[in-house]
Each structure stands twice: as C-alpha cells, then as structure tokens.
Amino acid sequence: MFKDPTKLDSDIRDHLNEENAYQKALMQDTEALQKTLFAEMKSRIKEDDASIPVKDGAYAYGSLYEKGGEQPHIFRTPRDGGDKDILLNGDKEAEGKAYFRLASTDASPDHKLMLWGYDDKGSEFFTLKVRDLNTKTDLNDIIVDTDGGGAWDAQANGFFYAHLDENHRPSKLFYHKQGTEQTQDQLIYEEKDAGFFMSVSSSALNDFISIDINDHETSECWLIPADQPDAKPQLVLKRETGIQYDLASGGDVFYILTNIDGAKDFKIMTAPTNAPQRENWKDLVAEKPGTLILAHGVYKDHLVWLERNNGLPLIMIHDRKTGEQHAISFDEEAYSLGLQGSAEYDTDTIRFSYSSMTTPNQQFEYNMATRERHLLKTQEVPSGHDPKNYITKRLMVPARDGEQVPVSIVYHKDTVLDGSAPCLLYGYGSYGITIPASFNTNCLSLVNRGFIYAIAHIRGGKDKGFAWYENGKRAQKTNTFYDFIDAARYLAEQKFTSAEKIVAHGGSAGGMLMGAVANMAPDAFGAIIAEVPFVDVLNTMLDDTLPLTPPEWPEWGNPLASATDYQTIAAYSPYENVSAQVYPPILAVAGLTDPRVTYWEPAKWVARLREMKTDSNPVLLRTNMDAGHAGASGRFSRLEEVAYSYAFALKSAGKLDAEPFMAK
Numbered sequence: 001m002f003k004d005p006t007k008l009d010s011d012i013r014d015h016l017n018e019e020n021a022y023q024k025a026l027m028q029d030t031e032a033l034q035k036t037l038f039a040e041m042k043s044r045i046k047e048d049d050a051s052i053p054v055k056d057g058a059y060a061y062g063s064l065y066e067k068g069g070e071q072p073h074i075f076r077t078p079r080d081g082g083d084k085d086i087l088l089n090g091d092k093e094a095e096g097k098a099y100f101r102l103a104s105t106d107a108s109p110d111h112k113l114m115l116w117g118y119d120d121k122g123s124e125f126f127t128l129k130v131r132d133l134n135t136k137t138d139l140n141d142i143i144v145d146t147d148g149g150g151a152w153d154a155q156a157n158g159f160f161y162a163h164l165d166e167n168h169r170p171s172k173l174f175y176h177k178q179g180t181e182q183t184q185d186q187l188i189y190e191e192k193d194a195g196f197f198m199s200v201s202s203s204a205l206n207d208f209i210s211i212d213i214n215d216h217e218t219s220e221c222w223l224i225p226a227d228q229p230d231a232k233p234q235l236v237l238k239r240e241t242g243i244q245y246d247l248a249s250g251g252d253v254f255y256i257l258t259n260i261d262g263a264k265d266f267k268i269m270t271a272p273t274n275a276p277q278r279e280n281w282k283d284l285v286a287e288k289p290g291t292l293i294l295a296h297g298v299y300k301d302h303l304v305w306l307e308r309n310n311g312l313p314l315i316m317i318h319d320r321k322t323g324e325q326h327a328i329s330f331d332e333e334a335y336s337l338g339l340q341g342s343a344e345y346d347t348d349t350i351r352f353s354y355s356s357m358t359t360p361n362q363q364f365e366y367n368m369a370t371r372e373r374h375l376l377k378t379q380e381v382p383s384g385h386d387p388k389n390y391i392t393k394r395l396m397v398p399a400r401d402g403e404q405v406p407v408s409i410v411y412h413k414d415t416v417l418d419g420s421a422p423c424l425l426y427g428y429g430s431y432g433i434t435i436p437a438s439f440n441t442n443c444l445s446l447v448n449r450g451f452i453y454a455i456a457h458i459r460g461g462k463d464k465g466f467a468w469y470e471n472g473k474r475a476q477k478t479n480t481f482y483d484f485i486d487a488a489r490y491l492a493e494q495k496f497t498s499a500e501k502i503v504a505h506g507g508s509a510g511g512m513l514m515g516a517v518a519n520m521a522p523d524a525f526g527a528i529i530a531e532v533p534f535v536d537v538l539n540t541m542l543d544d545t546l547p548l549t550p551p552e553w554p555e556w557g558n559p560l561a562s563a564t565d566y567q568t569i570a571a572y573s574p575y576e577n578v579s580a581q582v583y584p585p586i587l588a589v590a591g592l593t594d595p596r597v598t599y600w601e602p603a604k605w606v607a608r609l610r611e612m613k614t615d616s617n618p619v620l621l622r623t624n625m626d627a628g629h630a631g632a633s634g635r636f637s638r639l640e641e642v643a644y645s646y647a648f649a650l651k652s653a654g655k656l657d658a659e660p661f662m663a664k
Helices: 010-026 028-043 090-094 466-470 478-493 509-520 537-542 549-556 563-572 600-612 635-652
Strands: 054-056 059-064 073-078 085-089 101-107 113-119 126-132 137-146 158-164 170-177 186-190 197-202 208-214 219-225 245-249 253-258 267-272 282-285 291-298 302-309 312-319 325-328 335-341 349-356 362-367 373-378 390-398 404-412 423-427 452-456 502-507 527-531 586-591 619-624
Touching (some): 010 619, 073 090, 085 090, 085 101, 170 197, 208 245, 245 291, 282 302, 291 335, 312 335, 452 478, 478 502, 478 563, 502 635, 509 527, 527 635, 537 549, 600 619
Parallel strands (some): 423 452, 527 586
Antiparallel strands (some): 059 073, 073 085, 113 126, 137 158, 158 170, 170 186, 291 302, 335 349, 390 404
16 A cells, blocks of 8 residues: 555545545634745745755765755766756656655766666655766666665676565665666575664775664674675674674774674774674774764774764764864754765865754865864855844753753744743654754744744653663653653743643654653643654554564564563553543644554544543644655645644644734
8 A cells, every 4th residue: 555555445545535624624724824834934945055066076966956846956067166967857757746755866986877766655665767877868777666775886887775575674685787677686685584674885985885784772784895796795793682883994994883892872993894803893982971972984084973962962083093083063052963974085074064943054064184164055044034033042851750851942032931932842752863953944933923942852862872762762661751741841830831832743753752741741731743643552563564563672662572561562552541531632644655654543543532532622633645754745845734733833822823023
C-alpha cells in the first residue's frame, strides 16, 4: 500500500476522507487565518534563493529555487565562479505528481555523471537514475526500491546502493555497473538481522567505500577499496552490543569516533588504513564526560569535530601535524551550530552555519590554519526581520528528580510576561536527537501574535551528553514525559504563560510524547498537536512483521522477549492508556503512505480518545492522502500544513483574531 496507495481498501479511504471533511468543517472559521499565516510565512522566504556553491574539483556545486517554484534545481559553475549550469530541474521532474521529493545528488569522481534519487509517493522507496551532465539527459539505468543514496566507485564505472526489502528495510547492498539492468546487479553484502539498518558511503578521499550497519546502540563497518569494487568487504570490528564506531579516512590513517572502552560521550581514535582492526586502535582525543562528540571530519592537515556541552554546540579544530587544538564558539545564550565541512580533502577551509532563535542563519567559511572567519551568506527575510524585536532565553527547569532540563524560548519584546501569553511548547526526546535552538521563520507568525515559542530539550535527546539519552529510553522512558510536563508547569509558574494557554507540539516520536503527556497530565496543556504520532507503541513493538519494529527494540525494548519491557511500554503507550478523563483539544496529523508511523496509529488513537474522554473538546484527524512521514514535499505546500497547525494553536489559545505586533 505504501508503494501504491491506490490499493487502499475503499472503506478505509472513505473513513479517512470523512475524518478530513470533519476536521475541515470544525476548522472552517480559521480558513482566512490559514491563508494569512501562509502568506506571512511565504513572505519570509527568498523565493529565488540560491546556495553558495561548494568547490569540488574543476567545479562548484549548489542548489537554487526559482520564484514560485516548489522544488530545488541543482547547478554547477566553474570552480572559481561563472554562469550557473542547471543539471537538474526539480520543478520539471515533479510536474504532474501529487508528491515529489528529491533525494541526494552525487556527481561521479570524473564529474561526467550524476547519481540522483526521488520518491514520488511519500513511501520513502526511492528510485535512482544516472544523468549525463553534458547532455542533461538520464541514461537507461533505473534502480528502484532504494534508500535514495549511493556511492560511486573510483573510476565511475558504477555505484553501490542499498536495496529496500518489502518491509522497507535496507537489507542488501548491490553494485550496479553502468549500462546494465538492475537484475544483473551484483550482491555485495546482505544483512540478515532484521534489527539492523544498512547504508553505504564513500570517503572524502574517494579511497574507500564504507558499508555501515547499525541499530540505535550498536554499529559495524565493512570496507571496500573504491578502486576495487569487486573486492571482498573487509570487517573493521565485529558488532558488540552497545559499541558504536564511525570511520573517516585520512590517507594512511583512519580517525575513528567511538564509545568503546566505556567512553560514553565518545572519543576519537586512530588506526592504519591497511590494518584498521581493533588491536591497532590508539587514543587520540580523550573522552570528556558531559561533552558529547557528535560528528567528525578529516582533511589533509586537520581533524575537525562537533561537540556539545550542556546543550550548546562547539566546533573543535585539531592540527594533524602539531596536535594543537582550538575552538569555534559563540556567545549567545542559546544557538545552533552546523558543521558542513568541505567536499574536498586537500583544503584548509571548511564551512559551518550559525543561527539562534533571533538570528537568521549565517554561513561562514573558516580557514583552519589562519583561523580567519569569513561570512559567506546571511539568510534573507524578504518581509523584514529585526532581531532587536525579539528576546531569546535559555531556562534551566528543575525536573521532579532534581535534574535541570534546558528550555530555549523566544518571544516578542512587547509580550507581557504576566501569565496571559499563550505558548507553543515543542518536544521530541527520543533516539538521542537534539532539537537545535535555531532560527525558524515560521514560528514568527505565532511570536508576533504574542506567543512564547519554547523548545524543551528533554531526556531522550543528547542535549546534555549521552547519559541524557540513556536516561530517557527503555526503562527510563517516563523521564522524557515528566521532563516535558515539568517544563510546561515551570513556564506557567514563572508567568511566561498559563496552563490553559500552553499548546504542546511534537511529531513522530515527539507525537508519542504528545500522546503520553495527554494521558498523564491533561490539565497542564490547553491543546495538543501530534503530527504523525507514534501512539500505538505496544502493538507496534509486538508486531515484528512491521517495517521498523526489530530495529526499534533497542530504543523502546522488546516486549516479545521481555516481560519487563512489555510492562514498561504498556504503562505509557498512549493508545493503551487513554482513560475516562478530560482531555484538551487535540489535533492529530497523519500521512497515508507513511512507512514509519502507519496511518492507522493516529486513526485508532483518535477513535479511542473520542470513545473514552469525558469532555466535549474536539479531537481532529487530518490525513494527507498524497504524502508520507515528512508531509507535503514542496516548500510552499509544506507551509500550508504549518499554517493549518498554527491556526489550530491560535484558535485553541483564544487568539483567532490576534493582530501581529508588527502591524500595530
């Protein structure tokens, strides 16, 4: 069904269409507001924006949008500048399709071809094609049912890719030789453990192909020389439960980011590229407990890594010759830092991005040798944006067990903090994912109408180190929910807002958070928005035939094998714990072709809520019949969905007719 939504049972389709008609009727009084919000958010986007091209060999590659266009266009210029040569027109490729999502694009080492992928159903089964960059036409090579990416061999004779099985699991790695049929592709590796994912990538030096296998707590890597695509993969370190490692090639040495030897917050080790096995690993960058190393990159003369301490990111530079280290840091209370690095290995310059909840995204070029920082681009907000009109703070909220939970907030300087302001409180709290305190033009439509916009950096993410993640998973999962509830109550106690004016917001695993806190503390929230919510946790984890169930067991527990895990999940699973009590207004959003959170989870949850709850507050289900987990694919189509959710938030908070501060 995910691959072909036309096969959906007619009774189910009718039910979902009836739900859509119901929610549309109840939200009819917000239609004008939705159009206003959409227009505001669209006006903050530079419609003909273009990225700063990234140098790679004789060319520099980038992407751009045309005015009014929904999809990106991929281009390249001569290395040192010149006319843009459009390699792929995303708008043209999307013509006639209700859904279109462009995946990765990867030029071959000789820059004559480009591997690109797309999904035209929202099912995340991607098709790969090969484009001749001289003629701008696609060759006959068509590879279906992939994860959207691939890795060229050194001579560009072919590429490696992961094939998705019927359960949407990347279980087989194939090598495709140019000009042949997919049926002739060579099977390189098969991962038979249904609990593990697999992906493939090439090194910056283009000397190794890496087969990376992992679940949420364990990893394993196999290597193939990029100039020997037929070579047998070489195992680096056999998987050991709880041990993670990631290799980056530095010529004659690998730099290995790992948590081995009890390095919970990770350290960096080295090993010879001709003997990368465990017995040859040596410590280089020691673990600093509480400071989590997130990612690393290697260049001819420098090693670079991104770390996070107490929720704030930092970029570290290490001179490979002298061992000298220095940091790239900023002074705001809460900010986001992204490490883009470089497409080239032999370079002294890398790129990074910076933003805060009040500062638009800035892209910098940084010389690792001279330490000179050059601003390349600042995000343009066509409708105007003055950071001085907004205030951002980083709060440390006392949790019920004594922990301090970071909460990032932004609000307009004219907002009165006497408890009367509404608040959108966002949370996720799973898989170790950290939600950055970055610039968000969409939320300004709420902030300009007097909302506090808040992000709760709750346990289950890695905001305060790996232990912050461990203490929010499996047996400790309820810490995630308690942290979010405690954050909401703290914001009300401190008069930033009040309980009846807090709109809780989360998606996917964050949608599961929404379902859990709705059951546990419905009085702490005035409304709840749950997007593609993972609310049927127990039944999903009990069904090992579902696409993502076995790989999810390390995160949630395996109720098939453990009575303790069963009891833990059963105690909080949102669907099972709906009870006869008063619930606030709830909006659930689903995607018909979503392979991650199947559409029936929010549908079942909404039905159970209506059956059990003792109030007359509305519970709405909105299903995108042409999209999956990520919602609408076009940049403006997605804004329409955001406008809908924000209209629900404004209506729930009694601000349906609120005028923006800037309009006064």
